[in-house]
Amino acid sequence: xxxxxxxxxxxxxxxxxxxxxxxxxxxxxxxxxxxxxxxxxxxxxxxxxxxxxxxxxxxxxxxxxxxxxxxxxxxxxxxxxxxxxxxxxxxxxxxxxxxxxxxxxxxxxxxxxxxxxxxxxxxxxxxxxxxxxxxxxxxxxxxxxxxxxxxxxxxxxxxxxxxxxxxxxxxxxxxxxxxxxxxxxxxxxxxxxxxxxxxxxxxxxxxxxxxxxxxxxxxxxxxxxxxxxxxxxxxxxxxxxxxxxxxxxxxxxxxxxxxxxxxxxxxxxxxxxxxxxxxxxxxxxxxxxxxxxxxxxxxxxxxxxxxxxxxxxxxxxxxxxxxxxxxxxxxxxxxxxxxxxxxxxxxxxxxxxxxxxxxxxxxxxxxxxxxxxxxxxxxxxxxxxxxxxxxxxxxxxxxxxxx
Amino acid sequence: xxxxxxxxxxxxxxxxxxxxxxxxxxxxxxxxxxxxxxxxxxxxxxxxxxxxxxxxxxxxxxxxxxxxxxxxxxxxxxxxxxxxxxxxxxxxxxxxxxxxxxxxxxxxxxxxxxxxxxxxxxxxxxxxxxxxxxxxxxxxxxxxxxxxxxxxxxxxxxxxxxxxxxxxxxxxxxxxxxxxxxxxxxxxxxxxxxxxxxxxxxxxxxxxxxxxxxxxxxxxxxxxxxxxxxxxxxxxxxxxxxxxxxxxxxxxxxxxxxxxxxxxxxxxxxxxxxxxxxxxxx
Numbered sequence: 001x002x003x004x005x006x007x008x009x010x011x012x013x014x015x016x017x018x019x020x021x022x023x024x025x026x027x028x029x030x031x032x033x034x035x036x037x038x039x040x041x042x043x044x045x046x047x048x049x050x051x052x053x054x055x056x057x058x059x060x061x062x063x064x065x066x067x068x069x070x071x072x073x074x075x076x077x078x079x080x081x082x083x084x085x086x087x088x089x090x091x092x093x094x095x096x097x098x099x100x101x102x103x104x105x106x107x108x109x110x111x112x113x114x115x116x117x118x119x120x121x122x123x124x125x126x127x128x129x130x131x132x133x134x135x136x137x138x139x140x141x142x143x144x145x146x147x148x149x150x151x152x153x154x155x156x157x158x159x160x161x162x163x164x165x166x167x168x169x170x171x172x173x174x175x176x177x178x179x180x181x182x183x184x185x186x187x188x189x190x191x192x193x194x195x196x197x198x199x200x201x202x203x204x205x206x207x208x209x210x211x212x213x214x215x216x217x218x219x220x221x222x223x224x225x226x227x228x229x230x231x232x233x234x235x236x237x238x239x240x241x242x243x244x245x246x247x248x249x250x251x252x253x254x255x256x257x258x259x260x261x262x263x264x265x266x267x268x269x270x271x272x273x274x275x276x277x278x279x280x281x282x283x284x285x286x287x288x289x290x291x292x293x294x295x296x297x298x299x300x301x302x303x304x305x306x307x308x309x310x311x312x313x314x315x316x317x318x319x320x321x322x323x324x325x326x327x328x329x330x331x332x333x334x335x336x337x338x339x340x341x342x343x344x345x346x347x348x349x350x351x352x353x354x355x356x357x358x359x360x361x362x363x364x365x366x367x368x369x370x371x372x373x374x375x376x377x378x379x380x381x382x383x384x385x386x387x388x389x390x391x392x393x394x395x396x397x398x399x400x401x402x403x
Numbered sequence: 404x405x406x407x408x409x410x411x412x413x414x415x416x417x418x419x420x421x422x423x424x425x426x427x428x429x430x431x432x433x434x435x436x437x438x439x440x441x442x443x444x445x446x447x448x449x450x451x452x453x454x455x456x457x458x459x460x461x462x463x464x465x466x467x468x469x470x471x472x473x474x475x476x477x478x479x480x481x482x483x484x485x486x487x488x489x490x491x492x493x494x495x496x497x498x499x500x501x502x503x504x505x506x507x508x509x510x511x512x513x514x515x516x517x518x519x520x521x522x523x524x525x526x527x528x529x530x531x532x533x534x535x536x537x538x539x540x541x542x543x544x545x546x547x548x549x550x551x552x553x554x555x556x557x558x559x560x561x562x563x564x565x566x567x568x569x570x571x572x573x574x575x576x577x578x579x580x581x582x583x584x585x586x587x588x589x590x591x592x593x594x595x596x597x598x599x600x601x602x603x604x605x606x607x608x609x610x611x612x613x614x615x616x617x618x619x620x621x622x623x624x625x626x627x628x629x630x631x632x633x634x635x636x637x638x639x640x641x642x643x644x645x646x647x648x649x650x651x652x653x654x655x656x657x658x659x660x661x662x663x664x665x666x667x668x669x670x671x672x673x674x675x676x677x678x679x680x681x682x683x684x685x
Contacts, residue, residue: 026578031414089576144446152416156424161435218453219446323427369449372441376432378418378425 002312003264003283005257006305010287013071018078026274027088030095033272035102035155036319040266040275041086042096042103043196044282046203047262048080050195053202054255058248065248068296072289076259079282086275093211094142094220098153100204101138104131105158107200109322109329111193114314120190120241123178124197125329126336126343127234132326133163133367134227140371143380145217151378157321160376164334166367169230170360172352175338176236183243183250188257188310191242195258196317198238205231222366229360240341249297253308256290265316405516407580408643460558463489471550483609491602492546493557498598499539501567502591506532508574509584516581521638521658527631534624541621545614567591582639589636592629599625634658 028037055073059066087096105128112124139150139160150160181190208231212224246254263286267279294305337349377383418425439445463486466472475485510528543553556564573579573587599622606615638658 031416032412034415088578089572090578144443151418151428155415156418156421156428159428159431161431162438165438167438217450219449222449321424323424327431364449366449368439369441369445371437372439372443372445373437375435375437376428378429 002315003260004312005260005287005290005309006311008287009291010284010289012288013075013292016075016285016288018075018082023078023081024085025082025278027086028272028275030088030091030153035099035153035157036106037270037272037275038087038091038099038153039103039106039319040270040279041083042099042203043107043200044262044266044279045080045084046103046200047196047259048076048083049203049206050199051076051255051259052080054251058252062248064300065252065296068292069252072256072292075285075289079285082278083282086278092146093214094138094146095148095153097138097208097211098135098142098150100207101131101135102154102158104128104200104204105135105326106319106322107317108197109326110317110319111197112329113322113325114189114317115193116187117181117190119179120181120193122343123237123241124193125333126338127197127201127237128326129163129330129334129336130166130169130230130234131163132159132330133166133169134230136160136162136374136376137166137223137227137367137371139376140374141220141223143376143382144370144374145220147380147382149378149380150376157323159323159326162371163330164336166227166230167361167365168337168357169233170353170357171233171338172350172356173236175340175350175353176233177341178237178240179341180241180243183246186243189314191254192258192261192314194238194241195254196262198235198242199258201231201234201238205235219366219370223370226366247301249293249301250308253290253293253297253305256286256293257309257313259286260290261313262317264313265319268316269319405512405580407516407519407582407639460561461556463493463557464552464555466550467552468550474549485609488549488605488609488611489546489551490557490559491598491605492542492549492551493553493555494559494563495598495602496539496542496546496553497556497560498563498567498591498595499535499542501564501571502535502595503532503539505570505574505588505591506535508571509581509588512574512579512581512584519639519642521635521642523631523635531628531631534628538621538624541617545617549611549614563594566594582636582643585632585636585639589629589632592625592632595625596622596629 028041030038052073055069055076059069062069091099108124108128108131112121112128115121115124135150135154135158142148142150154160181194183191205228208224208228212221212228215221215224242251260283263279263283267276267283270276270279294309297303297305297308335346336343337346338344338353339348339350375381418428466475506528510525510532513523513525513528546553570587570591574584599618603615603618603622606612606618
C-alpha cells in the first residue's frame with residue numbers, strides 16, 4: 001500500500017524525544033535474525049549518514065536555513081545512532097563488511113529494476129556488478145585469513161562468485177562522472193533511487209576508510225585500500241546522477257522524502273518485531289521532518305511541494321534476494337567499461353583509465369591475489385571433503401604446506 | 404534475571420536451512436572460474452613482502468632512575484638481557500589489571516543469573532578478583548623496585564592486550580550468559596597460570612630470587628583460580644546438558660572435584676604462607 005505523504009503528517013519535531021538508553025537498544029541477533037534485517041539496518045544507517053552530511057553542507061551555504069537544519073539534524077543524528085547501534089558487537093568489522101556488500105548488491109539490483117530512466121538503470125547495473133565482485137573478494141579474505149564462511153552472513157540470498165573483477169574497476173576520474181537526471185522531467189522514483197544509492201555507497205566508503213586500519217594483516221589492509229578506492233569512484237558516479245540545478249531546499253525536500261520512503265519500506269518487510277516498531281516510529285518522525293521542510297519550501301521558495309514530490313510514495317523496496325536478475329546482468333554486462341559518461345563495451349575502454357589502472361596495479365592487485373584460485377564453498381574452502389579426503393585439496397593451502 | 408542454557412531456536416547461519424538456495428549457490432560457484440589462477444601462496448607472498456621490512460610494534464624504554472640503570476647494568480653483567488624481564492613484567496602487570504576488570508564484568512553477570520549446582524558464590528568471585536588486584540599491585544611494586552615505570556606499555560603487554568580484546572568483548576556483552584563469560588575467564592586463567600610459571604623461571608634465571616619467591620605465591624593462587632574456574636565450567640555445562648543418569652553422575656563428580664580442588668588449593672596456599680612465616684622468623 002502506497003503512503004500518502006501529503007496528508008500523513010507523522011510526529012512533529014518538538015515531540016521527537018530520545019534519551020541515552022533509548023538510543024542504545026538491544027542489537028539484532030547475528031545468528032538468528034534474517035540477513036535482510038541486517039541489510040535494512042545498514043541501509044538506514046547510510047540514509048541517516050547522508051541526511052546529516054547533506055544537512056551540514058546545506059548549512060554552510062544557507063544562512064537562513066541554519067537553525068531549521070540544526071533542529072531536524074538533531075533528530076536525524078539520534079535516529080542514526082539508534083539504528084547503527086542495532087548492529088551487534090559479535091559482528092566483526094569484516095562480517096559487517098560482508099553485510100555492506102550484500103546490501104549494495106541487493107539494493108542496487110532492486111533500484112535498477114525500479115528505475116524507469118534507461119541511462120540511470122544502466123549506471124546502477126554497471127555499479128552493482130562491481131559491488132558484487134567486492135563481496136566475493138571479501139569472502140575470500142574472510143575465508144583465507146580468518147577461516148570463516150561469508151555465507152553465515154549472507155544466508156544464501158546472494159551468490160559469492162566473481163563479478164567485474166575489482167582489478168579492472170579502477171578508472172580515471174574522467175570516466176567516473178555521469179550525466180544527471182532532469183529535475184523537471186524525471187519521475188519521482190528516479191530522484192529517490194539516486195539518493196538511496198548514493199547514501200548507501202557513501203556509507204560504505206566512510207566505513208572502509210575507518211575500519212581498514214584496524215586490520216593487522218597486510219593482505220586485509222591492501223584489500224580494504226583497493227576497494228575503498230572503488231567506493232570513492234562509486235560515490236563520484238552516483239552523486240552525478242542528481243540534477244545539480246535543484247535548489248538546496250528542493251534537495252532537502254527530496255532527502256526527507258527518501259527517508260520516509262526507505263523507513264516505510266523497512267516497516268513493510270521487517271521480520272523482527274522489535275525493529276519493526278523502530279521503523280514505524282521513524283516513519284512518523286520522517287513525515288514530521290518532511291512536513292516541516294514543506295512549510296519552509298512554501299515560505300522561502302514560494303513553491304508548491306507537489307512540484308517536486310509525488311502525492312503518494314512509489315512501491316516500497318522489497319528487500320528480497322535478486323539472484324536471478326543479478327545473474328542475468330552478470331551474464332550480459334560483466335565486460336562493460338566506462339568511457340567518459342558512457343557505459344561501453346570492453347573494446348571501447350578509455351585509454352585514460354587503462355593507463356591509470358596499469359599504474360595502480362603495477363605491484364600486483366590485492367583483490368586478485370587474495371582470491372587467487374578461490375572458489376567459495378559451504379563451510380569455507382577448507383571444507384573440501386570428497387575432493388581430497390582430508391579437507392586440504394589442491395589450491396587450498398600454500399604450496400609449502402600442501403607439499 | 405538471565406537464565407543459563409542453550410536454546411533451540413531459529414539460527415539462520417547454516418546452509419541447510421535453505422535447501423533450494425544452497426543448491427543454486429553451489430552450482431554457481433562450481434560453474435565459475437576465478438579471475439586469477441593460484442592458491443594461498445599469493446597471500447603468503449604478500450605477507451612476506453611486509454615481514455621483510457622488519458618493523459616492530461615498539462620497544463622497552465630505558466630505565467628512568469639511577470636505581471634502574473644500576474639494576475639493568477647488573478643484569479647485563481650477569482650476561483642477561485634486562486629488556487626481556489621488563490617486557491614480561493609489563494605484560495603480567497597489564498594482564499592482572501585487565502583481569503581485575505574482567506572479574507567485575509563476570510560478577511555483574513553472576514548477580515543477574517540464576518545459580519546452579521556447583522556454581523561459584525559471589526564471595527568466590529570477589530576472592531579471585533581481590534587476588535588479581537593484589538598481583539597487579541605486587542607487580543607494580545616489583546617494577547618500581549627494579550627501577551622501571553609501571554605505567555609503560557611494553558610490547559609484550561601490548562600484544563597481550565590485543566589478544567585479550569575478545570575476552571573483554573565476550574564478558575561485557577549483556578547478551579552472553581554467565582557460563583559463556585566463564586569460558587572467556589578460563590582462557591584468561593590458563594594464560595595467567597602459564598605466564599606466572601614462565602615469569603618465575605625468568606626472574607630466577609636473571610638472578611632475582613626474592614622477586615621469584617613473591618611470584619611463587621601468585622602462581623599458587625592462579626593455579627587455584629584455574630582449578631576452580633574449570634570445576635565451575637564442568638558443573639555448569641553438565642548441569643545444563645540435562646538430568647540424564649550419566650550426566651547426574653558426572654555432575655556429582657564435578658561438584659566433588661570443585662570441593663576437593665578448593666580444599667587442595669587452600670591447603671597449598673596455607674602451607675606456603677606457613678613456610679614463609681617460618682623463613683621470616685628464622
